[in-house]
Amino acid sequence: MLFLEPREHVAFDLSSLLSGGAGLSRQLRWLALAAHLDGEVEVDAAQRELLGRLSPGDWIEASALGTADAAALAQLLEAGLVLCDAADANPQRLVYRERDERLRSGHWFAPAAMLHRLARWQGLDAVAAMDANELHTAADLRRKLGAPPAPVLERCPAEQRIALPRTDGNEFDALLARRSTCRNFDAVRTLPQALFAHMLQRVFAAQALVKVEDDTVFLKKHTPSGGGLHATEAYLIVQRVDGVEPGLYHYHAIDHALEPLPAPQAPLHEFALRALAGQHWFADAPAMAVLTPRYARSFWKYRQHAKAYRALVLDSGHLSQTLYLSATELGLGAFVTSAINEVDIEQAFGLDALAEGPLAICGFGWRGERMTNTEFDPAGAVWGAGASPGR
Ligand SMILES: Cc1cc2nc3c(=O)[nH]c(=O)nc-3n(C[C@H](O)[C@H](O)[C@H](O)COP(=O)(O)O)c2cc1C
Structure with missing residues (x-):
């Protein structure tokens, strides 16, 4: 699975400006x-052409290419863009080949694999980026970005x-009104184990099983799931739950049980903060679930399917x-965030990103008890009328 992008890099260029130009230099790569692969690779014209001539499925002898392409x-072998099956001195080539084979046999729709791969972060501090760009409040956004499109379409x-x-x-409407990120x-108060277990039972547990054959089982849960596959796992970061050792766990949806996993290398709270890309306003939550699809479970049914990742x-x-x-x-607070450091999470939980x-x-x-970080509660449904950070 390979995509080639002609990417233009535009930079300020004083000499262009002084000589009457637009003041910009443009470089195409x-x-x-x-x-x-772990990152993008710049290729030249000869490498590009060669990539277009090699079959991704039909192996050929390197010698058949002739010296002009040597x-x-x-270079392409070195970068992992061409794969070889020779028992080679360079172990990295084997790694590339194994990853490529896992990807092909995983039935990914190629653009989705690329999106998934390229959207992952490692060690990113989203809060520092917000600070640097001075984008904190809605007023900051308006000042920097201009007016957004209208809130309602007419x-x-x-x-x-x-x-x-x-x-x-009725009561359900009142419940909906109280839902707020x-x-x-509370950075100190522990969560009783019964509440923690109740939450997992409601959100992630199998409520019933349908066995088609011994090796083909479908789960009924409280939440709908594309294809009825319920491919999404809950990996847990447990910080303060009575009777549960702080650490990393996998939740077993049929047994309604915790599977303990090795501790992360960093102290747990530090890891949580890193997983959350520096969003300290979430990092004190006593329990967190990393929503992690098992792509093979979905793509078993939806092979190379354009909608499966969506x-x-x-x-x-x-x-x-x-x-x-x-x-x-x-009576608990909740949050969700997609601004996460996927690579750090994968490393801590021992996950292969494409699996x-x-x-x-x-x-x-x-x-x-106090609203220190802003919450969006304009009707005062959670914090009471007129509440604002600091109260
Ligand atoms: C997909 C998704 C991603 C979100 N990511 C973040 C996030 O990275 N950081 C954050 O503080 N809130 C995040 N939120 C929460 C939203 O900011 C929040 O839902 C929104 O401001 C409306 O507030 P409310 O949920 O209290 O109604 C996310 C919400 C969703 C649905």
Whole structure:
């Protein structure tokens, strides 16, 4: 799976400006993007042409290429863009080949594999980036980015709209109104094990099993799932739950049980903060679930399918909403974020990104008593009327 991108780099150029030009220099480079590699690779014309002549499935002897291509071939082999089956002195080539084979046999839709691969972060501090760009508040966004598109789309004049009746609603409506992203967790209070277990049971547990054959089982859960496959796993970061040792776990959805995993290299809270890309307003949550699709479970049914990855992203969104509502009903705060350092998470939980790559982190726990970090509660449904950070 290989994509070639002609990418233009535009930079300020004083000499261009002084000589009457636009003040910009433009440099075009060809970049090879491949999901089995760790980064993008710049290629020249000879390498590009050679890539276009080699079959991804039909192996040939390197000697059949002739000497004219020898230099380009050597560079492409080195970069992992051409694979060889020779028992080679360079062990990295074997790594590339194994990754490529896993990717092909995993039935990824190639553009989705590329998107998944390229969207991953490692060691990124999203909060520092916000600080550097001075993008904190809605007012900052307006100042820097101008006005956003209108909050509501209008497709006909107001007088042509058909007004609908409003209802006061019932308890469920009141629950929906109280759902709000929590950015102020109590950093000390522990979560009783019963509440923690109840949350996992509601959001991630199998409620029933359907066995087609011994090796073909489908789960019923409280949340819908594309293809009924329930491919998304919950990997847990448990910081403060009564009776549960702080650490990393995998949740077993049929047994409703925790599977302990090795501790991360960094102290747990430091790892949580890193996983959350520096978002300290979430890092005190006593329990977090890393939503991690098992791509093979989905792609078993949806092979090279254009919608399969999208359905998995949607699955995570549905799980997150179930988690928010479940937490709200139990008197807990909840959050979801997709601004996560996937690579650090994969390393800590021992995951292969193209087999089990995380998409989001959800968390839940007691709200703190003070709103230190901004929450979006304009109706005062959570913090009372007029609450603002500092109160
Ligand atoms: C997919 C998704 C990603 C989100 N990522 C972040 C995030 O990275 N950081 C954050 O503070 N909130 C994040 N949120 C929470 C939103 O900011 C929040 O839902 C929004 O401001 C509306 O507030 P409310 O949930 O309290 O109604 C995310 C929400 C969703 C659904």
